[in-house]
Structures are given as structure tokens and as C-alpha cells.
Amino acid sequence: MQHTTQVALVRELLGHLDAGTTALAENVMRNRVDVYTDRDRLEREWSMIRRTPQYFGLSCRLPEPGSYATDDETGVPVLLARDHDGRFRSFLNVCRHRGSRVASGQGSGRTKFACPYHGWTYDCHGRLVGVPGRESFAGVDLSVRNLVELPAREYGGMLWSALDPSIPLEPDPFLAGLGSELASYGFENYVHYARSTLVRRMNWKMVIDTFLESYHFAVLHPHTVHPIFFPNLSLFEPFGPHLREVFARRTITELRGCPKADWNLVTHTVIIYVLFPSTVLVMQGDHAEIWRVFPDANRPDSSVIHLDFYTPEPAETDSARGHWDRNLELVLRTVEDEDFPTGEGIQSGFRANAQTEVVYGRNEPALQHWQRTVTEELANRTDSP
Ligand code: FES
Ligand SMILES: [Fe+2]
Structure with a gap:
């Protein structure tokens, strides 16, 4: 102040x-x-x-590139992650195959998130990078099956994310x-x-x-x-x-x-x-x-x-x-x-x-x-x- x-x-x-x-x-x-x-x-x-837009913790919740945390407090499953450039990202924690959570708890050193159900795998930018038995999904455009990314900002050491991609999140107007x-x-x-x-x-x-x-x-x-x-x-x-x-x-x-x-x-x-x-x-x-x-x-x-x-x-x-x-x-x-x-x-x-x-x-x-x-x-x- x-x-x-x-x-x-x-x-x-x-x-x-x-x-x-x-x-x-x-x-x-x-x-x-x-x-x-x-x-x-x-x-x-x-x-x-x-x-x-929701406050999800201070920056120390994701202390380093590869850190991640899941959060269900709002009833919306969210995956918070720090990518390899150190940027805070937020995704819906919902696999684009049949909807399983792709991560649980929290941790560090993750370069990928492999869904525990059938193994679809996403990188820390949310991109779908692995589909076991890919040939079974012929005709499905897998290029649009990345994790749904949410508006997210790290501002003044605080992690903020909206819970829907359509909700704008600019800290200055939001924090009034x-x-x-x-x-x-x-x-x-x-x-x-x-x-x-x-x-x-x-x-x-x-x-x-x-x-x-x-x-x-x-x-x-x-x-x-x-x-x-x-x-x-x-x-x-x-x-x-x-x-x-x-x-x-x-x-x-x-x-x-x-x-x-x-x-x-x-x-x-x-x-x-x-x-x-x-x-x-x-x-x-x-x-x-x-x-x-x-x-x-x-x-x-x-x-x-x-x-x-x-x-x-x-x-x-x-x-x-x-x-x-x-x-x-x-x-x-x-x-x-x-x-x-x-x-x-x-x-x-x-x-x-x-x-x-x-x-x-x-x-x-x-x-x-x-x-x-x-x-x-x-x-x-x-x-x-
Ligand atoms: S629900 Fe995630 S791989 Fe099937
Ligand atoms: Fe009191």
C-alpha cells in the first residue's frame, strides 16, 4: 500500500x-x-x-515450471499448471476422450498429463500429444481435442482463473x-x-x-x-x-x-x-x-x-x-x-x-x-x- x-x-x-x-x-x-x-x-x-473469476492461491502453489495442482472447490474440476516457460495456465481437468480427470492432487516435475483411464496424454500447454490406438479414432479430428484452457492470470503473486473460457479475465478491471x-x-x-x-x-x-x-x-x-x-x-x-x-x-x-x-x-x-x-x-x-x-x-x-x-x-x-x-x-x-x-x-x-x-x-x-x-x-x- x-x-x-x-x-x-x-x-x-x-x-x-x-x-x-x-x-x-x-x-x-x-x-x-x-x-x-x-x-x-x-x-x-x-x-x-x-x-x-476465482482466486486459486498465491504463486507458491505452483513453485516452479512443471508444478501442478488440481482444485475442485467450485464444483468445476480445474487443473492449474506452470508450463516450461514459467507461465501459469489453467485448464478444465476433463479428458477430451470420455471425460475422466487427467490429474489429481498436486505435484511437480510434470511435462505431461496422462489420463488414468485410457492413456490419452496432454502436454503442459494442454495439447493432446498421445492417443493409444489412434487408428480406432479415424474420422475424429483429434487436433481440436486439447484440454479446454481457461483464462488465467498471475498478478501480484496471486493466481486467478475464470471457470469458463468465455469469461474475460483482466486483473485491472476485475480488481476494480x-x-x-x-x-x-x-x-x-x-x-x-x-x-x-x-x-x-x-x-x-x-x-x-x-x-x-x-x-x-x-x-x-x-x-x-x-x-x-x-x-x-x-x-x-x-x-x-x-x-x-x-x-x-x-x-x-x-x-x-x-x-x-x-x-x-x-x-x-x-x-x-x-x-x-x-x-x-x-x-x-x-x-x-x-x-x-x-x-x-x-x-x-x-x-x-x-x-x-x-x-x-x-x-x-x-x-x-x-x-x-x-x-x-x-x-x-x-x-x-x-x-x-x-x-x-x-x-x-x-x-x-x-x-x-x-x-x-x-x-x-x-x-x-x-x-x-x-x-x-x-x-x-x-x-x-
Ligand atoms: S477418458 Fe481419458 S483416455 Fe479415456
Ligand atoms: Fe469475530
């Missing part, structure tokens, strides 16, 4: 601290409970997710002004430290709601988050469908006595980006936590959540590993013992039909933007009923 932006945001936070205020939305927002419970809406949300800010973090040098996958009985949007206000810090997190962060204090800025919000660590008051040239926003805050529709990037001062959140395929009250924990350099000492383990343990304890049980309780309450709407306060502007954007995107989709 540019230093001038950091200074401006620190100023805003300190101003809110002095005044006892926070960023406010223009109005209170009401949202229907059935956005969290309706099965038809779930179908349309899945369609929206699949028609929106956030591209250079994300690129400034140097994610191309980050390494993967740990992954945690959680399945919870709550709507996928409620998982993301969890990240979008600090109003609950003092009440729900008195011993985990509240000692570290000021409650009910946030900054919010929309970037098209995406957003950035900032929560202040209590250490931010130390900046009052420092020259502005030394003000470092990242050290004294947590900066949260929702990269629409379902990625939450949490910049935690000295590391990054990136959440990919998906609905269950069939149930609006269930979701699959992946947390990837990245560090700016490899953890090579016990001391470094201990530091990252404590950070990881704190975030998992907070969400697993506090945020997500609360969300599951809310979801149960929705089933009881106690009310038809929930209300988002003016002090929850990021939450309002996120929920409003999902609803607007669904309304804008021509494939929506």
Missing part, C-alpha cells in the same frame, strides 16, 4: 479514536433472513460464483482499483505455512459476515481479539464489488509520537479485503491469512471453509515455527470457539422462523456493502430467474 494512503488511513483511525467514532454507512440496512436459507437462491449464488495495492504486499515471495479446512453448519455468506465488522469484538471475543484490537472501530472502502476494511490494533496509539514518515499501517492494524465473491484476504501485520469460502453444493445452511496461512519467508527455526503456530492457533481458536458457533446458532434461529429480517447497523458498512453486492450481482445475472 502506498505510504501516502497508509498515512491517510492512520490519521482517520486516530481521529475516530479521539472522537469515539467509526466509519458509518449512510443508513441502517435490512436484509431478508431467507438470503441465508433459500435453496433457489443457493443455486443462483453457485451460478454467480462460477461465473466470477485494488490491483496495485494487493501487488504492493509482494505475495510472489510468500510461502505456504499451513492449511485448515472447516465444514460448518452456517450459510457461506454468514462465514464472510464474520470478518466484516468489529462491533462484536468486545462482547464475543473478550479474551482473544479484544485485548489486541479496538472494538467498534473500522475503516471501510468499496472497490467495485470488492472491499477493504481496516481494524486498529491497540498499538496504533504509539504512532502519535512518531514522525509520519515512519507510520506503518500494516503493523498496527489488520487489513481485510473481500475479493468478490468468496475470498477473504486478511493482512495480519507480519503474515497473510487467506480464506476461501464456498457454499455446500446442496444446503444453504452449510459451508466449506479453507484457511491458508502464508508467511513472508520460510519458517526455518523452531522459534519462527513457534511464532507462526501461536498465530495460527489464535485465529483458529477465535473462529472455531467463538465466531462460527455463534453463526451456527444464528442459522438454527433462522430455521425457527423467529424473524423475517436481520438488520445491519450504520457501524457495519463493510457488511452492508458485501451483502448488497451479492444481492445486486444475483439480480444482474441474466441467468437468474
Whole structure:
């Protein structure tokens, strides 16, 4: 993030601290409970997710030419690969003979992908280069039976791909002004430290709601988050469908006595980006936590959540590993013992039909933007009923 932006945001936070205020939305927002419970809406949300370019990991997921990884989280089987020129490519993981997956898991050193069913073989550009018993396919134009390649871009150390060849993917318009800010973090040098996958009985949007206000810090997190962060204090800025919000660590008051040239926003805050529709990037001062959140395929009250924990350099000492383990343990304890049980309780309450709407306060502007954007995107989709 540019230093001038950091200074401006620190100023805003300190101003809110002095005044006892926070960023406010223009109005209170009401949202229907059935956005969290309706099965038809779930179908349309899945369609929206699949028609929106997806974040698939930081560059370290494909560390070298010949690296590959498969990904089925969106319900679309995708094969991510780094070709011999080092270029990131993305394909539908679907053999052009009869549709088997051509690869599974992840690995390195692959120059070809041989389908495990009958052995059709593709190179790392997706070209069909081997067909056992080729003479049996006389009359079939095998030259058009390459793997279906998807639009893919590596940008600022982040891997992005659409899930359909017809969906355009240019990072600058897609990221709506956030591209250079994300690129400034140097994610191309980050390494993967740990992954945690959680399945919870709550709507996928409620998982993301969890990240979008600090109003609950003092009440729900008195011993985990509240000692570290000021409650009910946030900054919010929309970037098209995406957003950035900032929560202040209590250490931010130390900046009052420092020259502005030394003000470092990242050290004294947590900066949260929702990269629409379902990625939450949490910049935690000295590391990054990136959440990919998906609905269950069939149930609006269930979701699959992946947390990837990245560090700016490899953890090579016990001391470094201990530091990252404590950070990881704190975030998992907070969400697993506090945020997500609360969300599951809310979801149960929705089933009881106690009310038809929930209300988002003016002090929850990021939450309002996120929920409003999902609803607007669904309304804008021509494939929506
Ligand atoms: S389905 Fe792949 S070779 Fe037959
Ligand atoms: Fe929380």
C-alpha cells in the first residue's frame, strides 16, 4: 500500500479514536433472513460464483515450471499448471476422450498429463500429444481435442482463473482499483505455512459476515481479539464489488509520537479485503491469512471453509515455527470457539422462523456493502430467474 494512503488511513483511525467514532454507512440496512436459507437462491449464488473469476492461491502453489495442482472447490474440476516457460495456465481437468480427470492432487516435475483411464496424454500447454490406438479414432479430428484452457492470470503473486473460457479475465478491471495495492504486499515471495479446512453448519455468506465488522469484538471475543484490537472501530472502502476494511490494533496509539514518515499501517492494524465473491484476504501485520469460502453444493445452511496461512519467508527455526503456530492457533481458536458457533446458532434461529429480517447497523458498512453486492450481482445475472 502506498505510504501516502497508509498515512491517510492512520490519521482517520486516530481521529475516530479521539472522537469515539467509526466509519458509518449512510443508513441502517435490512436484509431478508431467507438470503441465508433459500435453496433457489443457493443455486443462483453457485451460478454467480462460477461465473466470477476465482482466486486459486498465491504463486507458491505452483513453485516452479512443471508444478501442478488440481482444485475442485467450485464444483468445476480445474487443473492449474506452470508450463516450461514459467507461465501459469489453467485448464478444465476433463479428458477430451470420455471425460475422466487427467490429474489429481498436486505435484511437480510434470511435462505431461496422462489420463488414468485410457492413456490419452496432454502436454503442459494442454495439447493432446498421445492417443493409444489412434487408428480406432479415424474420422475424429483429434487436433481440436486439447484440454479446454481457461483464462488465467498471475498478478501480484496471486493466481486467478475464470471457470469458463468465455469469461474475460483482466486483473485491472476485475480488481476494480485494488490491483496495485494487493501487488504492493509482494505475495510472489510468500510461502505456504499451513492449511485448515472447516465444514460448518452456517450459510457461506454468514462465514464472510464474520470478518466484516468489529462491533462484536468486545462482547464475543473478550479474551482473544479484544485485548489486541479496538472494538467498534473500522475503516471501510468499496472497490467495485470488492472491499477493504481496516481494524486498529491497540498499538496504533504509539504512532502519535512518531514522525509520519515512519507510520506503518500494516503493523498496527489488520487489513481485510473481500475479493468478490468468496475470498477473504486478511493482512495480519507480519503474515497473510487467506480464506476461501464456498457454499455446500446442496444446503444453504452449510459451508466449506479453507484457511491458508502464508508467511513472508520460510519458517526455518523452531522459534519462527513457534511464532507462526501461536498465530495460527489464535485465529483458529477465535473462529472455531467463538465466531462460527455463534453463526451456527444464528442459522438454527433462522430455521425457527423467529424473524423475517436481520438488520445491519450504520457501524457495519463493510457488511452492508458485501451483502448488497451479492444481492445486486444475483439480480444482474441474466441467468437468474
Ligand atoms: S477418458 Fe481419458 S483416455 Fe479415456
Ligand atoms: Fe469475530
